Amino acid sequence: MKKFLILLVFFFNLSSTLVNSKNNLYEKIDLFGEVLENIKKEYVDDVNQAEMMDSAINGVLQSLDPYSAYMSPELFKEMQTDTKGEFGGLGIEIGMEAGVVKVISPIDDTPAAKAGIKAGDYIVKIGNKQVQGKSLLEAVKLMRGPVGTSIELTIRRKNVKKPLEFKIIRKIIEVQSVSAKLLGKDKNLGYIRLKSFNENSDKQVLKSVKEFEKKTKIKGYVFDLRNNPGGLLTQAINITDFFLEDGEIVSTKGRKISETRKFFARKGDAIKGKPIVVMINNGSASASEIFAGALKDHKRAIILGENSYGKGSVQSIIPLQNGGGMRLTISKYYLPSGKSISEVGVTPDIFVEEEGEDFLINSDRDNQLNYAIKLFSS
Numbered sequence: 001m002k003k004f005l006i007l008l009v010f011f012f013n014l015s016s017t018l019v020n021s022k023n024n025l026y027e028k029i030d031l032f033g034e035v036l037e038n039i040k041k042e043y044v045d046d047v048n049q050a051e052m053m054d055s056a057i058n059g060v061l062q063s064l065d066p067y068s069a070y071m072s073p074e075l076f077k078e079m080q081t082d083t084k085g086e087f088g089g090l091g092i093e094i095g096m097e098a099g100v101v102k103v104i105s106p107i108d109d110t111p112a113a114k115a116g117i118k119a120g121d122y123i124v125k126i127g128n129k130q131v132q133g134k135s136l137l138e139a140v141k142l143m144r145g146p147v148g149t150s151i152e153l154t155i156r157r158k159n160v161k162k163p164l165e166f167k168i169i170r171k172i173i174e175v176q177s178v179s180a181k182l183l184g185k186d187k188n189l190g191y192i193r194l195k196s197f198n199e200n201s202d203k204q205v206l207k208s209v210k211e212f213e214k215k216t217k218i219k220g221y222v223f224d225l226r227n228n229p230g231g232l233l234t235q236a237i238n239i240t241d242f243f244l245e246d247g248e249i250v251s252t253k254g255r256k257i258s259e260t261r262k263f264f265a266r267k268g269d270a271i272k273g274k275p276i277v278v279m280i281n282n283g284s285a286s287a288s289e290i291f292a293g294a295l296k297d298h299k300r301a302i303i304l305g306e307n308s309y310g311k312g313s314v315q316s317i318i319p320l321q322n323g324g325g326m327r328l329t330i331s332k333y334y335l336p337s338g339k340s341i342s343e344v345g346v347t348p349d350i351f352v353e354e355e356g357e358d359f360l361i362n363s364d365r366d367n368q369l370n371y372a373i374k375l376f377s378s
Helices: 001-042 049-062 073-079 111-115 136-143 201-212 233-241 286-297 365-376
Strands: 069-071 084-088 092-097 100-108 121-127 152-156 164-169 171-174 178-183 187-195 220-224 248-254 261-264 277-279 302-305 311-318 325-334
Touching: 049 233, 069 073, 073 136, 073 277, 084 302, 092 136, 092 187, 111 164, 121 136, 152 248, 178 201, 220 365, 233 248, 233 286, 248 286, 261 311, 277 286, 277 365, 286 302, 286 365
Parallel strands: 187 220, 220 277, 277 302
Antiparallel strands: 069 325, 084 171, 092 100, 100 121, 121 152, 152 164, 178 187, 248 261, 248 325, 311 325
């Protein structure tokens, strides 16, 4: 009888908690309605209530994380014009941080990269419009425009007191995700630069590796993932698999069982154990972090450069009844060690910060690449 009473009390308390939780939710909804009514009656200017509701919905989503967002029907339709490997714009991958638009990375050989935009820059104005308070997708929309037209970005940069202004000409961005060449005094190092993880990146990487491997004197490989904003999860898995004999590559964990998975390497190392240096920086995100993190955890590569961005989550685009859509985080990435990439990133084994105002990736002034090359001669 005593056990029964304890059980009864437990269920009563649980039921009471659920009722209170539901009541609190209804109270908040009533409060929201009251706030809207007061704005309508008392605010100094007329307000477009439909736009205000869109902002409220977006605020809810952005309170979850920097990557979840609401898209109005107009914006959703425009976002669907993004295609595989070709899009109009400036050539930067952006995210949100504390309500401010942050550059994840400029894409090589694009207007933004050539103008001098850097990973970690904060965009405070687009043209004459303040970015603060706008959603990520609204900022993207502002930066787009007819090819050949110009736009001014006002940037705040770490350790620079004054805001920086850049005038950039929009163009069609064609991303060639992989480039390769031989490096070193004896031309015995295979250098592969991955700019993004697109649909055919794995085939391009494997083709480059096979061509290098025909040259029997190849000493090792440098994989350059600096300013690589990521891309397709499948590509990150496939490319990592080329250089591991076995073991876990990455796992994803979400609320749904279908979003909780583990991915493993298949037997066979495409370069037969030759040493690898992977270069990363603050602009290396998502799929780049999976590749670098997995090779680091398996002690298959030395990671060199600066801490990566820390985008370790998967977003799904969900269409809504009004013709709009929402981008919602549905799972997170975890490295073989069990560590999450989110907001932490991958820490290099050898920290080498870029030096000089004239620093340029993959040039004579690239001190990080020069350091990587020296590792193979030591």
